[in-house]
Amino acid sequence: MAVDYSALKAGGFMRQMQKNHFSLRLRCVGGTVTAEQLATITEVANKYGHGYIHLTSRQGIEIPFIQLKDIDAVKADLAKGGVQPGVCGPRVRTVTACQGGVCCPSGCIDALEVARTLDARYFGRRLPHKFKFGVTGCQNNCLKAEENDFGVKGGLIPEYDEDACIQCGLCEKVCRSKAIAIEDGKISIDRSKCNYCGRCVKSCPVDAWQGKTGYIVSFGGTFGNAIQKGTELLPIIEDEETLLRVADAAIDFFDQNANAGERFAKTLERVGWDKLQEKVEVAYHG
Amino acid sequence: MADFNITDSVDITDVVCPVTFVKAKVALEELEDGDILSIHLNDGEPVQNVPRSIKEEGHKILKLLDNADGTYDLIVRKVGD
Ligand code: HEM
Ligand code: SF4
Ligand code: SF4
Ligand code: SF4
Numbered sequence: 312m313a314v315d316y317s318a319l320k321a322g323g324f325m326r327q328m329q330k331n332h333f334s335l336r337l338r339c340v341g342g343t344v345t346a347e348q349l350a351t352i353t354e355v356a357n358k359y360g361h362g363y364i365h366l367t368s369r370q371g372i373e374i375p376f377i378q379l380k381d382i383d384a385v386k387a388d389l390a391k392g393g394v395q396p397g398v399c400g401p402r403v404r405t406v407t408a409c410q411g412g413v414c415c416p417s418g419c420i421d422a423l424e425v426a427r428t429l430d431a432r433y434f435g436r437r438l439p440h441k442f443k444f445g446v447t448g449c450q451n452n453c454l455k456a457e458e459n460d461f462g463v464k465g466g467l468i469p470e471y472d473e474d475a476c477i478q479c480g481l482c483e484k485v486c487r488s489k490a491i492a493i494e495d496g497k498i499s500i501d502r503s504k505c506n507y508c509g510r511c512v513k514s515c516p517v518d519a520w521q522g523k524t525g526y527i528v529s530f531g532g533t534f535g536n537a538i539q540k541g542t543e544l545l546p547i548i549e550d551e552e553t554l555l556r557v558a559d560a561a562i563d564f565f566d567q568n569a570n571a572g573e574r575f576a577k578t579l580e581r582v583g584w585d586k587l588q589e590k591v592e593v594a595y596h597g
Numbered sequence: 598m599a600d601f602n603i604t605d606s607v608d609i610t611d612v613v614c615p616v617t618f619v620k621a622k623v624a625l626e627e628l629e630d631g632d633i634l635s636i637h638l639n640d641g642e643p644v645q646n647v648p649r650s651i652k653e654e655g656h657k658i659l660k661l662l663d664n665a666d667g668t669y670d671l672i673v674r675k676v677g678d
Contacts, residue, residue: 416653479661484669485645514649516658 314379321435323396324382327375334365334375335385336397338434341408341426341446342370351392359385369443370407371397401571403433403442403562411448411465418448419509420465420524425551429463432555433562439569439578442562443533450508457541460575461561462529463554466507466547467522471498475519482511482520507547526554530561530587531576539576544588545595553595560594561587601659601672604632609647610639610668617643618650625656628675633659636671644669 316326323336337352344352352372356364361376377385386396397405408426411418426446433444446463447454456462476498483491483498490504491511512522525547532541548554561575564587569578579587607624609617621636628634638647648658648671657674664670 416649477660479658480663481644481648481658481661484640484661485649487645510645510649514645514652516648516652 317400319382320400321398321402322386323398324377325373325399329376331379332375333377333379333382334373335377336367336399337372337374337389338395338397338405339371340406340430340434341423343408343423344372345393348392348394351389351394354392355385355388355394358388367405369405369445371405398435401438401440403436403438403444406430406434406444406446407454407459408446409448409454415448415453416513417451417509418465419467419507419522420446420448420463420526422446422448422454422463422465425463425465425526425554428551428555429558432558436562438562438566439571440574442565442575444558450506456527457529457532458534459532459541460530460565461558462532462541464527464529466525466527467509467512468507468525468547468549469500469505469509469511469520469522471500472519472521473498475517476515477517477519479516481514481516485510485514523549525549526551528554528557530591531579531584533574533576537576542584544584544591548595553597556594556597557591560590564590601633601635603635603672604628606635606637606670608637609643610637614642614646618647621647621651622654625651625654625673625675630675630678632675634673634675636673638669638671640667640669644671647671 324333356374359377359381360374365373406426406429408422412421413423429444443459444461445454445456445459447456448465456464483493488504488506490501492499509522512520527547529541529543533539565575568582609620612620656676660672662670
């Protein structure tokens, strides 16, 4: 029987060094797996694998040592428990996310919700090479947004309400960018210094700082063989619709311009960052 | 500090995060609703994080006094039992 390895790879089965064995990658969005799914995964790992799973570097789960002959049975068992295979190869990969907005008090956006939206829109889309999305809730960047082809970082755009302010002085203290100054009881903000961390909003005891949700996007990040940090090309994005327009523009640009087997960063180096800049600016302005 | 009728005070300059917040929280727990606690804390991480955690717990921050010696006094009104 001729084995179609690329079809298996597209379905999340990674060929192992051991003959006829595959490590099955699962679809995990934002590193979140329900207890019910975990029970199913446990069952499959015990029945068809070697009784363990591997956690990948991008919040994924793999079940190693699945035999070629069991692949259909494994897929069926997983499907019954609401678990889908992931993808490998030249496609949009697992969308990663931190717990910002769900549990973490520092979160400026609901990172998991954004990851789910991106996953629903792009997961598995065939492209010239792999393409990674990552969503982090705030400037602390626990999810390392810039290591992705398309990174999203949550921010809050602070607005000051003078009438509510009790002059406690906290916001000036908590701003690590030194964007806030209090002089003779007057509060001012230097917008060029503000990185939208949201600390002023979250610290102000009387909510005199209100924050509008925003998304800071970076392009062309990649880790692995040739590490490159993603680059910000746009001002902070203020609504999800615009975020998705910008994401569409970036992924279409990659699809149309990349050579087979070329990562986004390399494409941008070859055809020019300014070309992408033009496209995403158009998308940004609607 | 004359503006506030301080019920109790706690010094958290002798501990580091995360015990800073824990110490302040314990001091608040011993008070009654409406009581006022003065928290003596250091510049840096403590002043950046402790007031925010106290706000998130639902208490009311009334004032941050800068002692101009690298320490502050945070005046908090306890909310709830
Ligand atoms: C009020 C309580 C706490 C506050 C305000 C706090 C604050 C922070 C902050 C701001 C960071 C740095 C994040 C960054 O810049 O990437 C951090 C890191 C960390 N915190 Fe806390 N934390 C608290 C409680 C705790 C507790 C209870 C533990 C564990 C017992 C803990 C363990 C850590 C660890 C392991 C790191 C990572 C250090 C590293 O990356 O080298 N923290 N914390
Ligand atoms: S990136 Fe921010 S929101 Fe996300 S887990 Fe880290 S601190 Fe929390
Ligand atoms: S959002 Fe962050 S950087 Fe901007 S003013 Fe507030 S504390 Fe400073
Ligand atoms: S933290 Fe809030 S109340 Fe205190 S000085 Fe800043 S804006 Fe005013």
